[in-house]
Amino acid sequence: MKFMCWNCRGLGNHAKLRELKQLLDANSPNLIFLSETKMTANDFRSVQNKCRLQNRLAVNSEGRCGGLALVWRDGMNVSIQNYFKHHIDSMVKLENNKNIRVTGFYGHANPNLRSNSWDILRRVGESIREEWIVGGDFNAFLNDGEKEGGRRGVRAQMNEFKEVMDELALVDIKPDSGWFTWVNNRSGEELIKERLDRFISSVSVIANFPFIPTKVVRQTQSDHDVIILDLWGWKPKECPKDNRLSFKFDVCWAGDVEAKNVIERAWNRDAIDIGEKIQRVRSALGPWQSKKYGKLKRDMQNLEKQIN
Incomplete structure (x- = not known):
């Protein structure tokens, strides 16, 4: 399973759609989570058709804000469990017939409302007994090493993120290439970079898939980069036999x-x-x-x- 997440900041123009197609061709993900589509579910159908993506669950935007989509290719066994305007939760049956929960997540952009996002994550987590992977734009970072430039992060907000991860026994999966996933597209002393997009998982995922490759892919049409996780990037049979x-x-x-x-x-x-x-x-x-x-x-x- 190759899982791609991108806060695309709207898919209503040709340049953004072209970049999405290029991403799909270059990386061949079979499960894709898109946030801030800024589209209704009906409008997203045209994106699905143009990108030749066979299956999807789309969540309506609220005017020109928000909008989510989880898309998967034929051959993937995906069943939607629940969804709302900040997440889409699914059950994926892997090649070995093992079930794993995969959740696309979009944290609230307003820091004063972000605790609502964490409550959503808690509610989803309470129902999960399988191995669990969460990916998307969390609109939050864990420590000062995940921000460069501008004011220092608010300690209380970082601690709140850590607390929900500890409470749900979730682990941050660090990328093999790339680090920051958002830039404010300014220069000099005004340039700010942050690691807002990430994958996190249950401890059992790390135990059973200890060599999961993840990467950050730079984009030009959004201020957010793409993140990609390849669950089978290094299969156990390829590990040293020592x-x-x-x-x-x-x-x-x-x-x-x-x-x-x-x-x-x-x-x-x-x-x-x-x-x-x-x-x-x-x-x-x-x-x-x-x-x-x-x-x-x-x-x-x-x-x-x-x-x-």
Whole structure:
């Protein structure tokens, strides 16, 4: 599944539509979330036809504001779960017949109303039991490293974003290429860049798909860039086969003092987010379990041969 999100800032002109077509041709996403279409659902049908996109759920704009669309190509098994003017939530059946929830999200542009957006995300999250990916324009950033130029971010607003992510056990997926996704298109000291668009996911997504590539694609027809996530960008079969580089947690480790120490050291290093902590624990436990239990496994195999 390749998931593309873009705050297109209106699709009513030929230049914007042409850029969307170029994006689709160059990146071949099979699930696309568009925000600020500034169109009714009926008007969006013409965009769908011109871009040769077979399936869609569109949410009406309110005059010249808002408007959402989730579009997917034939071959994708997508069922819409719920939607409103700030989100479209769907269930996607993957190639391996596993279900995953995918939500396109558009945070409120008015900081005074953004808590309403977080409440929507909470309500959606309360009903989800599957692995979950959320992508879109959150109109918010998590820390000062996600803004360059202008006034510093409001700490209370950043903390509110962090709190809802912690509450829902969601992890920020950092892009492999690109960083800022919005610019104010000014120059010099007036230039401001922010990371407003992103993908976040449940911890289980990171655990089961630890090598998800994401990228930021620069655009000229909107002040927002495109973000793309490729769930199968590095399939497990392409991962190194060295047992020291991967592991599956064994319940017997819970009582192992060495395992506890390895986990604590990896978890407590530096002030990093939960996704990085999990990856660091994974990287530490792989070599540890290979060294400690690898010989035990070989001894058991030798004993089985002797018995047989």
